[in-house]
Amino acid sequence: MNNSCQHNIAIASVPLQHTDFKNLYGGCDALSNGTIFPELNKPFFITETGPGNNTKPSLPGSAKLLIRIMEQGFIVQDLNLYLDTHPDDLKAIQIYAEHLKHLKQLKQEFADRQYPLTEECIAGMNNTNGQYAWCSGPAPWEGVYE
């Protein structure tokens, strides 16, 4: 994309994001900052200063597989939106593919150990104990991360 249109009057302009992918946040930091891109991490002063901000909690049940799936799923989500507006970025496509593969493995592992997160996971499950697997597991809004 050329930048020539960015200096025209009477219309909004937002510069295209350029990134070398060198300093991307890892899963835990990406999820807690709400982006994998450090240059897009722009926090609000209220949560950065003052009392209480040193007692920042770790994510609930942070050691657990479901949280790892959320972290990995979020990396894929943020890269997906980046690729929507940078569809020719080969480096991004490569990183996206790697994380997508890892995410699929984690979800299958979770289906085998706990319960399926999607119907697709049911197809790959080793053992459903003769039960309808889609009903198993807590509702996502119950806040169960044990």
Next chain:
Amino acid sequence: MWVYEKRLEYPVKITKTCAKTAKLIISQYGGPDGELSASMRYLSQRYTMPDKRIGGLLTDIGTEELAHMEIICAMVYQLTKNLPIEEIKSAGFDTYYVDHTTALWPQAAAGLPFTAIEFQSKGDAITDLTENLAAEQKARTVYDNLLRAIPDPEIREPLKFLRAREIVHFQRFGEALEMTKETLDSKNYYFFNPEFDKEFLNRK
């Protein structure tokens, strides 16, 4: 179509109920700049978007907004779960309770019901993408206001996440606007409507 994934995009585990906080946060479910409004806005606008890539972006962001709606609803649900009637009354949650008990219903903090009047699908790519830039900023301001009012870290962390997403979405809609501008004449972006007067699009 859509595929449901049985998890939240960001974890929500609130161990202390607070009806007063639920009354504020519910605005990001059914309020003017809430996640339901955001989702319906983008998922409505995408059909007539002339650039296929931007139709795809609207689908993806509109879908993520549905996941954000689910996060907000999970927060309101956990904040009001098993509330005794005394607490419902003392927190001023009784005016909501009388119509909805502790079920989820999309409304603004001040009680206005969700309405499609709060968002636009105008059928002009420049107009709609400019609306979306503003929508992301309005939602960010609501999250700023919530963060200022709510000190509890269990509630703050998901709100911080949702606020951060508004900034990322703003950037993506800005890039979509630049993509749209490239298909138009920079001397006059307003000579025709790229979603309606399609015969002009290939003439450039």
